[in-house]
Amino acid sequence: MSPFSWVLALVGLVILAFVVLAIISPFESLGWWAGWGRDDPGPTAAIQANDTRSVNEPAQHYLVYLSGVGRLSGDERTTKEDDFLNRVQALLPATVIVRDVFPFSATGTPLNGRRLLARVWMWIDRLQHKRLRAWLYNFIQFRNLTQVLVSADPRYGRVYSTGIAREIVRHLIAHGYDVGSKAHVTLMCISGGGQVSVGVGPVLLEMLGRPVNIISIGGVLTDDPGILALERLYHLSGELDNIQYIGKWFFPGRWSWLRNSAWNRAVRKGKIKVIDVGPMKHMGWGDYFSRSAKLPDGTINAARTAGVVADVVKEIEQT
Amino acid sequence: MEINSIGDFVAAVFDAIVLALGLNPEATRYMNTDVESIAVLVTVAFIAGVSLLLGQSVVLFLNRVTRTRFLLSIALNGALYVVNLLIWSTVIWLIGRLAFDVQQPIGIAMMAVLLGSAPFVFGFFILVPYLGLIFTRVLYAWSLLVTIVMVESAFQIGWLRTIVCVGLGWLVLLLIDRTVGRPIVMVRDRVLLKLTGVAPYAQASQLGRTH
Numbered sequence: 350m351s352p353f354s355w356v357l358a359l360v361g362l363v364i365l366a367f368v369v370l371a372i373i374s375p376f377e378s379l380g381w382w383a384g385w386g387r388d389d390p391g392p393t394a395a396i397q398a399n400d401t402r403s404v405n406e407p408a409q410h411y412l413v414y415l416s417g418v419g420r421l422s423g424d425e426r427t428t429k430e431d432d433f434l435n436r437v438q439a440l441l442p443a444t445v446i447v448r449d450v451f452p453f454s455a456t457g458t459p460l461n462g463r464r465l466l467a468r469v470w471m472w473i474d475r476l477q478h479k480r481l482r483a484w485l486y487n488f489i490q491f492r493n494l495t496q497v498l499v500s501a502d503p504r505y506g507r508v509y510s511t512g513i514a515r516e517i518v519r520h521l522i523a524h525g526y527d528v529g530s531k532a533h534v535t536l537m538c539i540s541g542g543g544q545v546s547v548g549v550g551p552v553l554l555e556m557l558g559r560p561v562n563i564i565s566i567g568g569v570l571t572d573d574p575g576i577l578a579l580e581r582l583y584h585l586s587g588e589l590d591n592i593q594y595i596g597k598w599f600f601p602g603r604w605s606w607l608r609n610s611a612w613n614r615a616v617r618k619g620k621i622k623v624i625d626v627g628p629m630k631h632m633g634w635g636d637y638f639s640r641s642a643k644l645p646d647g648t649i650n651a652a653r654t655a656g657v658v659a660d661v662v663k664e665i666e667q668t
Numbered sequence: 669m670e671i672n673s674i675g676d677f678v679a680a681v682f683d684a685i686v687l688a689l690g691l692n693p694e695a696t697r698y699m700n701t702d703v704e705s706i707a708v709l710v711t712v713a714f715i716a717g718v719s720l721l722l723g724q725s726v727v728l729f730l731n732r733v734t735r736t737r738f739l740l741s742i743a744l745n746g747a748l749y750v751v752n753l754l755i756w757s758t759v760i761w762l763i764g765r766l767a768f769d770v771q772q773p774i775g776i777a778m779m780a781v782l783l784g785s786a787p788f789v790f791g792f793f794i795l796v797p798y799l800g801l802i803f804t805r806v807l808y809a810w811s812l813l814v815t816i817v818m819v820e821s822a823f824q825i826g827w828l829r830t831i832v833c834v835g836l837g838w839l840v841l842l843l844i845d846r847t848v849g850r851p852i853v854m855v856r857d858r859v860l861l862k863l864t865g866v867a868p869y870a871q872a873s874q875l876g877r878t879h
Binding site for chain 2: 371372373374375379380382383384385495498499501502503504505508
């Protein structure tokens with residue numbers, strides 16, 4: 350085979366892998382719903398927290414963090430993410446931040462957990478060769494991206510969101526949340542976690558019986574009708590972040606001339622508030638969580654984002 | 669058509685699908701009423717029916733069917749799809765004969781309509797989240813186009829008349845389904861419900877609250 354044929358074969362294989370990942374993507378949620386999973390508690394099983402965290406007193410506000418698509422599990426975060434969450438925590442000492450929900454599995458199974466391709470994902474994650482790892486990480490991101498699309502698909506969305514909502518409630522309970530209490534629950538999401546949050550909103554509202562707010566940090570927001578069930582969505586928008594507009598470009602319900610779409614009705618009802626956080630990018634140096642990049646006024650990006658989040662949380666508590 | 673081995677048969681099925689997908693009039697070589705051609709085209713339609721339900725299998729999951737019943741439903745849908753196409757082709761042939769004096773035997777019309785199902789061999793792509801919804805429409809449009817081309821090749825009555833035959837045939841089928849055909853539809857649904865636990869064409873809106 351000539352080198353060109355090898356390249357062609359490799360490109361073909363990559364495309365095939367992406368297509369297969371996309372085709373099988375709804376099966377995890379659907380199989381769980383149908384009761385095909387061996388050990389996973391079904392959609393009607395009582396929600397039980399596996400462990401109790403070090404939260405002594407039930408808090409008045411729970412902030413559930415839903416990450417972007419480049420994540421392998423709920424327990425692993427980048428240092429940058431953790432640093433940002435610590436900043437928010439320092440500004441809101443009375444608020445409990447739930448950091449360990451994995452928003453890309455309806456069963457809460459991490460990619461390195463009990464699943465068919467677990468070894469593949471772990472192998473990619475452990476690669477020492479930085480460039481190869483970064484390149485292969487696209488597969489992990491694509492796998493999680495397909496779950497964002499599952500969430501946005503009207504055929505699968507409700508099933509997927511039910512699973513994620515159960516996971517959120519399970520983690521809330523583990524962090525001291527008392528179901529039935531009047532504590533605030535706010536979802537804080539970034540990137541792909543945006544659509545997952547909006548999809549899960551109505552289910553969470555039914556399960557908790559409490560209004561749900563979302564703080565989207567450059568979140569990708571589609572035309573999911575779940576937006577109407579939310580109390581309010583605060584969208585932190587970076588001026589250099591184009592990825593946040595993917596939902597606006599590709600989901601017809603976001604187009605302004607479709608006046609009766611859920612999104613446009615939510616806009617008219619004043620449920621969506623866009624907050625300009627300055628010249629920030631979606632990812633990389635200069636993004637919302639950057640610790641070394643500074644805004645023109647000298648504020649560190651992560652500090653500005655954390656400050657705005659804290660202000661929004663206080664605004665929610667006052668309403 | 670000469671088929672001497674399973675390999676020949678698989679090759680013929682593949683060839684028929686490729687020709688139909690490309691709207692190639694050469695596909696007419698499979699529009700014969702010999703056993704081999706019938707077997708090839710029934711297989712094409714069966715694969716299409718199976719693939720289509722696999723693509724739309726969310727309904728089965730929502731109804732919480734077991735794995736066994738899932739497989740049974742998929743296979744049964746393949747068979748039901750073939751039967752549905754045969755009924756549709758009969759109606760098309762009748763309209764062609766009564767309205768436009770078509771002289772071709774009914775078997776040729778059946779083969780033409782079976783070929784029209786070829787695009788649905790890609791029905792499993794409907795599973796792809798979000799994009800699958802767009803793909804569904806593309807497949808239905810593609811299948812209708814292939815059916816029109818194949819029926820025109822079979823009847824030789826011009827495009828407009830062919831479109832009238834195919835379109836009217838579809839409307840009549842819909843009418844039969846909702847009027848005189850109701851008892852048959854009910855029996856079919858009851859048998860399916862018994863065998864698979866799922867009423868055919870159950871809707872995603874059946875999904876209830878479970879928490």
